[in-house]
Structure formats: C-alpha cells, structure tokens
Amino acid sequence: MNPSLWHIDPTTLAAIVLMALATYACRGGGYWLFRQITPSPLIRAILSYIPGTLFVSYVIPAVIKGGLQPAVGSLATVVVMIYTRNLALGIAAGVAAAWGVWVVIS
Amino acid sequence: MIDSKDPVVFTRAGFWRGVRGAMVAVIGVAPFGIVCGITAQGAGLSFSEITLMSVLVYAGASQLVALSIWTHPPDIFAVAFAAFVVNLRLALMGPVLSPWLDRFKGWRVWLSLFTMVDHSWAFAVREMNAGYRDAAYLLGGGSILYLTWIMTTAAGFLMGEALHLPPGHPLFFAALAAFVSVLAQMWRGMGDLLPWAVAACVASLVAQILPGTFWYIVAGALAGSITGGIRDQRRRAQ
Known part of the structure; x- marks a missing residue:
C-alpha cells in the first residue's frame, strides 16, 4: 500500500x-x-431555522459558481427527493444528471 | 410523553434495540460516508487522516464542508469554526432527550451524546415519545452508525484512490447532491420560504464579496434564521 x-x-x-x-x-x-x-422563544425560533438556512447558504453559491453541471444535478436531486424521500436515490439521480451534462459538454 | 414518575433504565436490551432500530439508516448513511471518503481523497488527505477525522469528529455534513474548504496546510480555525457552525443543530437536539438523559450522569450521558447524530436522535425521540423507557437506545443507534461512518469513509477514500478522479469530475458533485437531498428533507412548508430566500441572497452576495472564504455560509445562515425567528415572533404577537 x-x-x-x-x-x-x-x-x-x-x-x-x-x-x-x-x-x-x-x-x-x-x-x-x-x-x-x-432560552427565550425568539432564540428557539431562530435556532430552528439554522439547519435549513445553513445548507441553503452552502448549496446556492456553489451552484452559481459551478454552472450548468451542479444546477442540472441539483434539480434532478430535488425532483427525486420530492417523489421518493430517499437520500441515496436523490444523490444517485443528481450525480447521474451531472454526469450526463459532463459527457455532453466535454 | 414520559411522566416524571416513570422509571428510566439503561440496559443492554435497550442498547441492542437501538442498534436494530438504526439499521434502516445504515443504508442511507453508507453512500454519504463513501462520498465523504472520496472527497477527502480529492482534497489531499491521507487514509489515516480521514479515518482519524471520522473517529474523532463523526459528523458527516461538517466533515464535507470542512473538506470543501480544505487547503494545504489547512486553515485550522476556519475548518474548526465551519465544523462548529454546521454542528450547532446538534446543540439543539440533545435537550429534546432530557426526559431520558436527566435521569443519569457520567459516561451514560456524555458517551450517548458523543454518538448522537441526526438519525439516531430522530429514532430515539420517536421511541421516547411512544413511551419507551430505556435510554441506552440512543447509544445503540449512535454506535452502529458510528461504525458505519468510519468504515464507509475509509472505503470511499480507497475508491477515490483507485479511480484517480480529475477535479471537476461529476462524482464530486455527490457531496453537493447530499446537501441538496438533506435540504429537500428539511423543507417544512411555506414558512421556510422567506428565511431560505434571504439565506440564498445573502450567501450569494457575500460569496461574491469575499471569494475563497467560507464566511458566506455563516452570513447566509444567520441572516436567514434571524429573519425567520423575528417574523415568527411578530406573528405570535399579533
């Protein structure tokens, strides 16, 4: 090794x-x-929004920076997640779609 | 909910029930671990380094975020702060299990909390609310997912090593896809729209102003969540 x-x-x-x-x-x-x-109700309410807004803040700039490949991949992931609620399937669909874009472009 | 007079125990049987309960989550966590291992290999970490990170940190999303801003040498405080911000949600999960945890002290509490992750926590809350009274359930579920995480990140690293993927290869998109699919699960309804939109705008703006840093994640998360929190409080006041 x-x-x-x-x-x-x-x-x-x-x-x-x-x-x-x-x-x-x-x-x-x-x-x-x-x-x-x-903790006050305001602090509790703010904390309850942390997980979602955190991942949005990570994903959106990355998609803007990455262009078509992550944009199409993310869309595919969201669509599959809405219909299946299955994490592994969502990731697989996104990668497959991004791969498709990659093959077409290069 | 558990009545304050009910006894809460901590037994081997509860531990193994937790292990069996978390088995379904193993299938969901395994691809995530493999993605994290491949990303670590792409970021230039060694096999020992990613394995040590999985053993000591054991928090998938924060490991992925840290690896995505990894430099050589790493900015120690940037990655630690990123881990802290991403894992702040864990600070909110522990208190929910107070009816179980408050009955114990020492290793039962603090080791259980070390293994606590999103899935093991969610299953434990479900059992607790259904009236189950064995607090070792949390440690059982957390332990099987802990082992899964260490083994799958190691396997992912070796896969990345064998494949030698070039930068920009679509397989690296899997890390982002993992976050997108977690986001889809987190969506609670239209109430999330405004905070999420504010987060997206602020994060994109800060990413333009301060390129090459991770501050946009913190700025977007704070702006979006404070917006949502204040909006909810005003609604309650009306």
Missing part, C-alpha cells in the same frame, strides 16, 4: 482535533447549557 496512506500531517492533526472539540462542544454543550438556562 502507498506509504502516504499512513501519513499524518501535524497541522492536519491539529485541525482534526480542533474540529472534534468544536463538534463535541455542540453535542454535549447544548444539552449541558439547556440544563442551566431557559
């Missing part, structure tokens, strides 16, 4: 450890914090 498979870069290790701490701060810290305080 390629020896680079086993390499661990010190900066990458630091990044991974810090990511792990940040993630556990969310997993454990949220429960810990909610035991201490009672």
Whole structure:
C-alpha cells in the first residue's frame, strides 16, 4: 500500500482535533447549557431555522459558481427527493444528471 | 410523553434495540460516508487522516464542508469554526432527550451524546415519545452508525484512490447532491420560504464579496434564521 496512506500531517492533526472539540462542544454543550438556562422563544425560533438556512447558504453559491453541471444535478436531486424521500436515490439521480451534462459538454 | 414518575433504565436490551432500530439508516448513511471518503481523497488527505477525522469528529455534513474548504496546510480555525457552525443543530437536539438523559450522569450521558447524530436522535425521540423507557437506545443507534461512518469513509477514500478522479469530475458533485437531498428533507412548508430566500441572497452576495472564504455560509445562515425567528415572533404577537 502507498506509504502516504499512513501519513499524518501535524497541522492536519491539529485541525482534526480542533474540529472534534468544536463538534463535541455542540453535542454535549447544548444539552449541558439547556440544563442551566431557559432560552427565550425568539432564540428557539431562530435556532430552528439554522439547519435549513445553513445548507441553503452552502448549496446556492456553489451552484452559481459551478454552472450548468451542479444546477442540472441539483434539480434532478430535488425532483427525486420530492417523489421518493430517499437520500441515496436523490444523490444517485443528481450525480447521474451531472454526469450526463459532463459527457455532453466535454 | 414520559411522566416524571416513570422509571428510566439503561440496559443492554435497550442498547441492542437501538442498534436494530438504526439499521434502516445504515443504508442511507453508507453512500454519504463513501462520498465523504472520496472527497477527502480529492482534497489531499491521507487514509489515516480521514479515518482519524471520522473517529474523532463523526459528523458527516461538517466533515464535507470542512473538506470543501480544505487547503494545504489547512486553515485550522476556519475548518474548526465551519465544523462548529454546521454542528450547532446538534446543540439543539440533545435537550429534546432530557426526559431520558436527566435521569443519569457520567459516561451514560456524555458517551450517548458523543454518538448522537441526526438519525439516531430522530429514532430515539420517536421511541421516547411512544413511551419507551430505556435510554441506552440512543447509544445503540449512535454506535452502529458510528461504525458505519468510519468504515464507509475509509472505503470511499480507497475508491477515490483507485479511480484517480480529475477535479471537476461529476462524482464530486455527490457531496453537493447530499446537501441538496438533506435540504429537500428539511423543507417544512411555506414558512421556510422567506428565511431560505434571504439565506440564498445573502450567501450569494457575500460569496461574491469575499471569494475563497467560507464566511458566506455563516452570513447566509444567520441572516436567514434571524429573519425567520423575528417574523415568527411578530406573528405570535399579533
């Protein structure tokens, strides 16, 4: 096997450890914090919108930057998701559509 | 819901029930893990590095976002902050399981929370609301998905290594497609339209102003969610 498979870069290790701490701060810290305080209804309402708006903010600029291939792929994923609600099928349909665009263009 | 007088236990039987309950989610998580492994290989991480990341971080969406802004060497604080922002939703999930978790302290609570992911949490909430009283269910579901995640990201890395995909190959779109399909599941109705539209506009604008950074994700998420939160509060006041 390629020896680079086993390499661990010190900066990458630091990044991974810090990511792990940040993630556990969310997993454990949220429960810990909610035991201490009672958040206001406004904070609760804002937090309830975080997951959706976060992924929208990730996807839309990426589609704008990527052009036709991700645009067609995303559309295919959305259509399949609406009809099947199946994560794996949605991803597969999107990749297949993006692949089709890639083949046609190149 | 659980009555405050009901006893809550933490047993092996509950753990294995959680494992069996999460089996259906394994099929959904596996392709996601493979995509994450392929993306890690494309981003230039080693096999040990992505495996270590899956073992220590174990949060798919945040690993994908971090890998998509990965540089050499990585911007340590940028990727950690991205992980924090993407995983903030986990901070909201734990408190929902208070009727189970509040009865215990020590490793039962904190290890269960370490393995908590979207699917294991959702199944646990369903069981809890149905009156099930074994809190080890959460750890069971989380554990089987944890193993699935580590193995599939490793497998994805090796697949990427074998295929040697060029940048811009449509298989890399799978990472974005995973987010799009999660988004489709998150849509709760027309109430989401305004916050999501605000998020899309602000994120696109900030991405133009500050290219090559990840701030657009935070800016869009905050603008959209604050808009939605304030709108809901005004509706309640009326």
